[in-house]
Amino acid sequence: MSGQAEIRGRLPHRYPMLLVDRVTHVDPGRGLTALKAVTCNEPWYAGLGPDTPEEGFGYPKPLLVESWCQSAGVLATWEEPNPDVLAGRVMLFGGMTGVEFHRTVLPGDVLEHRVRVERRVDDTVMFEGESLVGGETVMTVGRIVMAFRPAEVLRPEAS
Amino acid sequence: MEVLAATRAGAPAPPATPAGPRAAGLLSGAVEVLPPEKEGRTSTRFTVAADEAVLPGHYPGFPIFPGVCLVEYVHLSVLATAPAEEPAPELVAVEATRFTGPVYPGDELAADIDWKPVDGMAWQCRAKIRSGRGDAASVRLRYRRTTDGAGT
Numbered sequence: 001m002s003g004q005a006e007i008r009g010r011l012p013h014r015y016p017m018l019l020v021d022r023v024t025h026v027d028p029g030r031g032l033t034a035l036k037a038v039t040c041n042e043p044w045y046a047g048l049g050p051d052t053p054e055e056g057f058g059y060p061k062p063l064l065v066e067s068w069c070q071s072a073g074v075l076a077t078w079e080e081p082n083p084d085v086l087a088g089r090v091m092l093f094g095g096m097t098g099v100e101f102h103r104t105v106l107p108g109d110v111l112e113h114r115v116r117v118e119r120r121v122d123d124t125v126m127f128e129g130e131s132l133v134g135g136e137t138v139m140t141v142g143r144i145v146m147a148f149r150p151a152e153v154l155r156p157e158a159s
Numbered sequence: 160m161e162v163l164a165a166t167r168a169g170a171p172a173p174p175a176t177p178a179g180p181r182a183a184g185l186l187s188g189a190v191e192v193l194p195p196e197k198e199g200r201t202s203t204r205f206t207v208a209a210d211e212a213v214l215p216g217h218y219p220g221f222p223i224f225p226g227v228c229l230v231e232y233v234h235l236s237v238l239a240t241a242p243a244e245e246p247a248p249e250l251v252a253v254e255a256t257r258f259t260g261p262v263y264p265g266d267e268l269a270a271d272i273d274w275k276p277v278d279g280m281a282w283q284c285r286a287k288i289r290s291g292r293g294d295a296a297s298v299r300l301r302y303r304r305t306t307d308g309a310g311t
Contacts, residue, residue, distance in 0.1 A: 017216035017225065043212050044183040056182040061250055062227035062234070063185065069227075085218045092258075093226045099253040154223060156263055 002026070010074050010081040012090075016043045019067035020113075023074060031116045031129075032075035036067045040107035058104040064111070064131060064139050065099060069146075071113040072127040076146055090151045094124070098142020109133045123148040185231045187212050192239050193269075201240035201272050205232050209264040224262035226296065233286040233298045236270050241282075248282055248302035255299045266290045280304055 002023040011018065025033040038059050048056060073091050082088045105111065112132045119126045124147045131139040188211060193202040207224050214222040234250055241248055262268065268290055275283045282302040288295045 012218045014216040014219050017213050044185060048183060049181060052181040058183065060183055060185050060231065061253075062230045065230070065253065066225065066227040085221050085223075095255070095257040096253055097255045101251055154221075154261055156261070 007074060009083055010077045011070055012083050012085045013070060017066070018070070019063060020070045020074060023071075024112075026075065026078060028075075028078050029117060031114070032071060032078070034071035034074065034113045034115070036071075036111040036113065038105055038107050038109050038111065045107070054106070055104060057106055059106065059109070061101050061139075064101070064105060065096065065141075067111060068113045068115065068129070068131055068139065068141060069093060069144055072115045072125075072129075072144060072146060075115050075117070075127075076125050076148075085151060085154065087151050089123075089148045090154060092147045092149055092153070094145035094147045096141070096144045098140075099144075100140045100142075101138070102140070103133075103136070103138050105133060105138055109138075111138070118143060184235065185213060185228055186235065190232065190235045190239050192236075199274050201236070201274065203232075203236040203239065203270050203272075205236075205268045205270070207262060207264050207266045207268065211264070214264060222264050224264070224266065226256070226258040229258065229262065229268075229288055229296045230256060230298055230300075232268065232288065233270060233272065233284070233300060236272055236286070237282075237284050237300065237302065240272065246305040248304055250300060251281070251303045252301040253298070254283070254301050256296065258296050259294045260290065260292055260296075262290055262295050266292075266295075268295065277301070 007020050019036055020034050021037055022035045024035060044060055076091060115127050115129045117125060118128045124145060127144045129141050130137050188206060188208050191204045193204060195201055213225055213228060217223060217225050238247055268288055270286050270288045272284050272286045277283050281304060284300045286298045
């Protein structure tokens with residue numbers, strides 16, 4: 001099991017966008033399982049009014065994807081961590097296909113992200129997997145593409 | 160943080176939907192609906208403000224607008240321009256997305272969304288997002304329609 005020290009040593013993301021709480025299993029280069037607890041104290045819930053229906057508290061689906069992708073990022077950088085987006089090689093989110101949402105995720109739910117390396121081609125890694133809550137699949141991920149590039153590509157003047 | 164209240168208030172004549180101001184969302188800024196230019200296409204604008212809630216953590220000292228926020232921008236654009244006579248469509252899948260250029264605070268984004276009904280029960284929404292530097296993303300989302308699908 002790995003906690004925040006190891007996660008923060010691999011991901012540059014921080015509050016409110018650090019969306020991995022704990023890594024429970026790693027098979028380096030192949031697969032990883034991570035947990036993310038959803039809480040109503042996240043900023044996405046701060047502006048909701050008193051008449052918000054229960055479904056309005058659904059965790060924003062793009063953040064489910066982000067949380068899963070960050071878990072993939074921990075796996076991808078497990079053996080060569082670089083939490084600095086300004087130096088070295090950085091991980092870019094290239095795209096995704098076939099991401100399906102099966103049920104609403106609510107505050108109090110603990111997401112279990114299961115990430116598997118599908119393929120690796122040069123500096124590009126493709127992942128697949130799913131997210132579960134209490135054993136029930138809430139999201140399936142057909143493919144997510146991460147590319148490793150020199151940090152300079154992220155600077156505004158370079159694009 | 161007046162997240163979606165601000166978003167909805169800023170959009171001209173947004174439909175009143177249960178997924179609107181009373182739902183959690185990522186973006187602080189307002190999605191602005193533009194006049195439609197052709198049948199089956201809707202268009203919006205969004206400016207990435209320096210105080211967007213996600214930016215302090217993505218990344219500290221080097222803010223980049225996250226790719227998933229571009230997906231959220233398309234999603235909010237879909238909700239803001241969905242047929243007013245139907246309940247809000249429900250996002251069921253990200254069919255495909257490509258992130259083709261980084262987006263930074265201060266960038267003005269524009270999105271064109273092409274709507275295609277699928278079997279009367281779903282919408283496929285294909286969006287192109289551009290910034291001042293060129294293409295930023297293409298996003299294809301699928302929505303479940305929560306009516307009987309009449310009119311398709």
